[in-house]
Amino acid sequence: MKQLVDSHCHINFIAYKNDADEVIKNFLHENYALMIVGSQESTSEKAIEYADKYERGVYVSVGLHPIDLVDEAEDTVVMDGVPYTFKNRQEDFNQDRYRKLAQFSDKVKAIGEVGLDYFYFDKFSPEKIPEFKAKQKEALLGFMELAEELNLPIIFHARGEKTDPFGVYDEMFQIIKSVLDNGRKVRGVVHCFGGNLGQAEKFLELGLYIGFTGIITFKKKSEELQGIAKALPLDKILIETDSPFLSPEPYRGKKCLPQYVRFVAEKIAELKGISLEDVAETTTNNAKNLFSI
Numbered sequence: 001m002k003q004l005v006d007s008h009c010h011i012n013f014i015a016y017k018n019d020a021d022e023v024i025k026n027f028l029h030e031n032y033a034l035m036i037v038g039s040q041e042s043t044s045e046k047a048i049e050y051a052d053k054y055e056r057g058v059y060v061s062v063g064l065h066p067i068d069l070v071d072e073a074e075d076t077v078v079m080d081g082v083p084y085t086f087k088n089r090q091e092d093f094n095q096d097r098y099r100k101l102a103q104f105s106d107k108v109k110a111i112g113e114v115g116l117d118y119f120y121f122d123k124f125s126p127e128k129i130p131e132f133k134a135k136q137k138e139a140l141l142g143f144m145e146l147a148e149e150l151n152l153p154i155i156f157h158a159r160g161e162k163t164d165p166f167g168v169y170d171e172m173f174q175i176i177k178s179v180l181d182n183g184r185k186v187r188g189v190v191h192c193f194g195g196n197l198g199q200a201e202k203f204l205e206l207g208l209y210i211g212f213t214g215i216i217t218f219k220k221k222s223e224e225l226q227g228i229a230k231a232l233p234l235d236k237i238l239i240e241t242d243s244p245f246l247s248p249e250p251y252r253g254k255k256c257l258p259q260y261v262r263f264v265a266e267k268i269a270e271l272k273g274i275s276l277e278d279v280a281e282t283t284t285n286n287a288k289n290l291f292s293i
């Protein structure tokens with residue numbers, strides 16, 4: 001069996017406080033590499049701390065999740081019957097500090113996750129929304145500038161308002177396109193893709209990859225996403241778990257583990273009518289090429 005890459009996981013999060021090293025070792029026993037993704041300065045630092053313990057196979061993306069720019073996110077997720085409370089302090093974007101983080105270790109292979117997230121905007125008063133959107137856009141542009149300076153790819157995150165899941169992808173497309181139209185360089189992946197097929201194809205035209213998580217294995221409400229995974233060329237697809245979230249079938253509701261990326265690969269093989277080996281080989285090569293790992 002060919003080895004897989006989990007191109008996006010959060011072993012740096014509190015859900016793995018007690019078993020991070022075991023989880024990483026179990027994954028690397030059978031697979032090629034995983035990318036631990038930061039969501040703030042603190043979790044980016046933690047990701048570097050873990051990656052630096054391993055000679056190979058554990059890499060890092062440093063970034064500031066757009067929701068943490070605007071909100072004191074507090075969320076309790078129950079996994080395996082254990083409640084994990086995530087309390088994130090609101091953080092303002094500081095390009096100098098992220099430059100230092102990115103240069104701190106040669107295991108840092110990407111900038112992210114960064115982007116636009118409007119999912120919780122319904123809890124704010126409407127007059128705050130334009131200010132918050134502007135703040136996310138400004139940070140995204142600042143991270144894109146930093147990524148170009150450091151010649152790193154970007155892990156893009158986008159999540160729309162509950163009443164408009166797709167509009168945010170158009171907005172992110174316009175931001176990236178305008179940067180490219182200015183003659184600047186952008187490469188990366190739109191992780192945990194949740195737009196429509198037309199939007200996915202437009203990101204491919206910009207040279208970006210599209211990332212799929214365990215959501216494509218879900219039995220309900222994932223038909224459109226499965227159709228997108230089926231339609232897109234395999235050489236533009238990355239696979240990921242977004243652990244500890246989004247555990248695929250047959251582990252829905254449990255704490256997600258990076259090795260469950262295999263279920264994402266299996267689903268893509270099934271949808272495309274090709275072998276798991278082909279999915280493994282091509283998606284692993286895609287990750288190697290994008291992240292230089």
Ligand SMILES: [Zn+2]
Nearest residue numbers: 008037113242
């Ligand atoms: Zn993530």
